[in-house]
Amino acid sequence: MNVIYGLLAISILVALVFLGLFIFSVKKGQFDDDYTPSVRMLFDDELVKEKGDDQPKENSNHQPKQS
Amino acid sequence: MRVLSNQFEFMLTDTCFHCGEDCTTAKISHDDKLFCCNGCKTVFEIFSENDLTCYYDLEQNPGTTPIEINGKYDYLDKPEIVEKLIDFQEDSTEVVSLYIPHIHCSSCIWILENLHKLNKQVLSSQVDFPKKKVSITYKTEYFSLKHLVELMSRIGYEPYISLENFGQSAQRIDRSLVYKIGIAGFAFGNVMFLSFPEYFEVSEYWLEQYKPVFRWLMFFFSLPVVFYAGRDYFKSAVKGLRSGILNIDIPIALGISVLFLRSTVDIVFNLGSGFFDSLTGLVFFLLLGKIVQQKTYKFMSFERDYKSYFPIAVTKITSEGKEENTQVYDIKRGDRLLIRNQELLPVDGVLMSASADIDYSFVTGEAKLVTKVSGDKVYAGGKQRGNAIEIVAEKSVEQSYLTQLWSNDVFRKDYNPKFQSLIDKISKRFTVAVLSIAFSGLIFWLFYDASLALNVFTAVLIIACPCAIALATPFAMGNLLRIFGKNGFYLKNTNVLEQMADLDVFVFDKTGTLTMNKKSDISYSGLTLSEEDKMVLKNSFRNSNHPLSRELYSFLSSQNIQDSESFEEHLGEGIISSYGDHTYRMGSAKFVANYVEDSTVSTGVHVSKDESYLGKFEFDTIYRTGMEPLFQSLDNHYKLIILSGDNEGERPVLTKMLPKTTQMFFNQKPDSKMRLIEKIQSENQHVAMVGDGLNDAGALKQADIGIAISENVNVFSPACDAIMDASEFYKLDKYVEITKKGIQIIKFGFMFSFLYNVVGLYFALTGQLQPVIAAILMPLSSISIVIFTTLATQYISKPIVNK
Numbered sequence: 001m002n003v004i005y006g007l008l009a010i011s012i013l014v015a016l017v018f019l020g021l022f023i024f025s026v027k028k029g030q031f032d033d034d035y036t037p038s039v040r041m042l043f044d045d046e047l048v049k050e051k052g053d054d055q056p057k058e059n060s061n062h063q064p065k066q067s
Numbered sequence: 068m069r070v071l072s073n074q075f076e077f078m079l080t081d082t083c084f085h086c087g088e089d090c091t092t093a094k095i096s097h098d099d100k101l102f103c104c105n106g107c108k109t110v111f112e113i114f115s116e117n118d119l120t121c122y123y124d125l126e127q128n129p130g131t132t133p134i135e136i137n138g139k140y141d142y143l144d145k146p147e148i149v150e151k152l153i154d155f156q157e158d159s160t161e162v163v164s165l166y167i168p169h170i171h172c173s174s175c176i177w178i179l180e181n182l183h184k185l186n187k188q189v190l191s192s193q194v195d196f197p198k199k200k201v202s203i204t205y206k207t208e209y210f211s212l213k214h215l216v217e218l219m220s221r222i223g224y225e226p227y228i229s230l231e232n233f234g235q236s237a238q239r240i241d242r243s244l245v246y247k248i249g250i251a252g253f254a255f256g257n258v259m260f261l262s263f264p265e266y267f268e269v270s271e272y273w274l275e276q277y278k279p280v281f282r283w284l285m286f287f288f289s290l291p292v293v294f295y296a297g298r299d300y301f302k303s304a305v306k307g308l309r310s311g312i313l314n315i316d317i318p319i320a321l322g323i324s325v326l327f328l329r330s331t332v333d334i335v336f337n338l339g340s341g342f343f344d345s346l347t348g349l350v351f352f353l354l355l356g357k358i359v360q361q362k363t364y365k366f367m368s369f370e371r372d373y374k375s376y377f378p379i380a381v382t383k384i385t386s387e388g389k390e391e392n393t394q395v396y397d398i399k400r401g402d403r404l405l406i407r408n409q410e411l412l413p414v415d416g417v418l419m420s421a422s423a424d425i426d427y428s429f430v431t432g433e434a435k436l437v438t439k440v441s442g443d444k445v446y447a448g449g450k451q452r453g454n455a456i457e458i459v460a461e462k463s464v465e466q467s468y469l470t471q472l473w474s475n476d477v478f479r480k481d482y483n484p485k486f487q488s489l490i491d492k493i494s495k496r497f498t499v500a501v502l503s504i505a506f507s508g509l510i511f512w513l514f515y516d517a518s519l520a521l522n523v524f525t526a527v528l529i530i531a532c533p534c535a536i537a538l539a540t541p542f543a544m545g546n547l548l549r550i551f552g553k554n555g556f557y558l559k560n561t562n563v564l565e566q567m568a569d570l571d572v573f574v575f576d577k578t579g580t581l582t583m584n585k586k587s588d589i590s591y592s593g594l595t596l597s598e599e600d601k602m603v604l605k606n607s608f609r610n611s612n613h614p615l616s617r618e619l620y621s622f623l624s625s626q627n628i629q630d631s632e633s634f635e636e637h638l639g640e641g642i643i644s645s646y647g648d649h650t651y652r653m654g655s656a657k658f659v660a661n662y663v664e665d666s667t668v669s670t671g672v673h674v675s676k677d678e679s680y681l682g683k684f685e686f687d688t689i690y691r692t693g694m695e696p697l698f699q700s701l702d703n704h705y706k707l708i709i710l711s712g713d714n715e716g717e718r719p720v721l722t723k724m725l726p727k728t729t730q731m732f733f734n735q736k737p738d739s740k741m742r743l744i745e746k747i748q749s750e751n752q753h754v755a756m757v758g759d760g761l762n763d764a765g766a767l768k769q770a771d772i773g774i775a776i777s778e779n780v781n782v783f784s785p786a787c788d789a790i791m792d793a794s795e796f797y798k799l800d801k802y803v804e805i806t807k808k809g810i811q812i813i814k815f816g817f818m819f820s821f822l823y824n825v826v827g828l829y830f831a832l833t834g835q836l837q838p839v840i841a842a843i844l845m846p847l848s849s850i851s852i853v854i855f856t857t858l859a860t861q862y863i864s865k866p867i868v869n870k
Contacts, residue, residue, distance in 0.1 A: 036176060039173045043173075
């Protein structure tokens with residue numbers, strides 16, 4: 001049953017890694033702004049679409065149809 | 068300047084595609100879309116040229132009309148000023164974070180994070196929506212902060228840069244509470260796991276064998292909880308004892324230390340599994356309460372002083388007659404300063420130009436312009452409207468009439484020392500009660516069965532640890548704070564709520580607080596105006612930038628917009644314009660009809676046509692809707708006082724509208740307002756001051772609670788305890804009522820937790836407190852208190868919730 005020592009050590013180690021990650025992310029300010037990232041992630045689609053649409057930005061006066 | 072092109076009658080709504088304003092003044096169509104002015108159209112063009120029209124897909128009419136900024140940011144050419152504003156600088160890269168009041172929707176985030184498409188020198192930009200800030204990294208080759216700010220202003224996102232930003236180093240954010248919660252939660256979870264096998268008291272072989280390991284692991288998990296996460300409770304308890312106050316942290320600290328010591332002794336001598344689960348859980352819940360209580364509104368500040376209103380630099384005219392940007396702090400007596408249209412007077416001075424129209428609405432809340440002539444004294448805090456003026460500084464920034472207010476001691480103290488929170492009041496009795504129960508238990512068992520005496524003594528201190536009591540206030544108040552904030556009443560912290568439940572006097576400022584800031588009631592008296600007259604007047608007012616002209620322009624209904632043949636504006640006097648064979652004069656009584664008007668009566672604009680008097684437009688102040696019922700309702704419980712910086716002109720109107728007991732004081736200066744509040748406080752009354760302008764700043768700070776009324780909460784309001792959206796003003800009495808009920812809820816919460824304590828004390832005093840009972844009772848009481856207070860506060864705040 002000595003394996004339980006090993007298991008305990010591993011489980012605590014894993015828990016400590018997560019605690020460390022949590023503290024690290026708080027320290028980096030990842031929880032400071034809890035709103036903007038939720039909006040930002042929705043933009044990505046539009047950006048990709050636009051880049052694919054037309055590369056030369058300056059000259060093309062392409063305007064998407066709007067209602 | 069406005070070009071009228073073909074109108075689009077078939078459009079369903081006549082709102083601007085860019086900013087969403089009604090296109091009442093002009094209709095410009097471009098690319099099948101309607102714009103209210105050229106500014107909005109230009110922004111649209113910039114976006115469409117750069118493939119950024121997505122801006123309009125995300126939200127409808129997200130923009131704002133850009134304002135003209137000619138020369139406004141020239142001071143950003145000075146490296147020593149730029150240096151103080153930017154966050155980071157290396158080689159040719161700079162990082163700056165700017166506050167942009169207009170940030171309000173997802174389109175704003177999108178466009179600001181795509182700034183690099185508008186200018187290649189911008190490397191990246193990131194928006195912090197709750198703070199309304201954008202952090203921009205840019206290259207300084209052929210580009211500078213000035214260019215950046217101008218670029219943003221051109222697309223309607225003008226950053227707000229004030230003296231406050233100057234030399235302000237990045238504030239360090241205190242995140243220790245989050246770390247502490249993280250560690251306490253981590254330990255709580257692991258200790259729960261480890262103590263679980265022992266809850267069932269099964270004596271299996273393997274469990275017996277590993278018991279010591281499990282117990283010592285729990286001990287090590289609880290070490291950071293006691294010595295790091297719970298540290299503040301010990302500190303506060305020691306502080307309380309030193310100053311002779313029995314605060315709530317004393318029984319908490321006592322509980323934590325007894326829990327830790329007893330559990331350690333238990334496992335060292337193999338007496339039991341100890342209470343490490345309760346210990347870590349207690350600290351975790353207490354810390355949760357602390358974080359719930361903290362509701363911060365990141366985009367607003369309750370600590371503003373004049374610095375957030377004042378510009379960083381002004382234009383100085385050197386002795387050689389050259390214009391030069393100079394830092395505001397460097398202005399000395401005798402300096403000649405050039406103040407352009409819309410610029411703020413940073414110091415007191417003497418007017419050199421012929422005349423000036425100064426808008427003191429920042430200071431007084433009064434939107435009407437004050438006309439000054441050459442040689443008059445002008446005070447810091449006013450904004451020039453119209454042509455650029457020249458003044459000679461008389462004082463430095465800090466010594467000016469208005470800014471001197473901030474050198475008063477009131478602005479130095481941070482809190483109200485007399486204030487004793489509800490929890491402080493009961494903690495004294497609570498601590499005494501717990502200690503006496505513990506000691507009588509100890510003495511009883513010493514005689515009855517000495518072996519159990521210490522067990523009982525520690526059990527009482529453990530079970531009576533006021534976790535539930537300490538949670539009632541944070542959860543009830545924290546929830547109310549959030550509900551209030553959602554409805555437009557933003558409080559600095561939960562102490563403000565408690566103080567609000569205990570008020571005796573309400574003091575109101577008049578201008579800007581009781582009256583509306585912008586809208587006034589316009590009435591016309593005199594000869595009937597023909598359609599042609601109206602048309603000419605409307606067109607003349609259109610050409611003038613005077614606020615009264617702007618109001619009259621939107622008041623007059625004439626649709627026909629044509630430019631008058633000649634137009635002459637006499638600053639501070641009026642307008643002469645001609646149309647056909649007729650000459651119209653509009654403006655002050657002296658200018659139009661050559662007589663001096665009694666200025667205490669309401670403001671008026673007089674009109675004459677070909678030297679014959681036509682009539683007069685009168686502007687009456689409008690009081691906020693619901694003011695009368697609000698005063699009637701407050702009058703039942705509170706003493707009401709009105710303090711006004713204005714003359715007595717409005718006294719008869721107010722006496723008619725408000726309860727008879729309302730006291731009124733007119734012609735009050737900023738410091739006399741403050742002193743009056745001090746006087747009422749010396750009579751042992753708790754005062755709430757409701758104000759808006761900078762001239763109320765002293766009074767707001769001096770009062771037990773200072774409430775700033777603001778028509779736009781994103782715009783600046785002076786230092787205060789609470790900021791109220793003006794549209795919520797009529798509900799002030801309901802808010803106060805709810806805070807009183809909130810206090811009742813907390814008291815009920817206290818009663819609940821006393822009941823739990825009684826149950827727990829039964830187990831403790833009879834010497835049968837098992838760790839598992841403590842481990843059930845403690846979270847149970849805490850969670851039920853949290854649920855009760857949250858639901859109850861939700862229920863009582865129904866009357867104020869906006870649908």
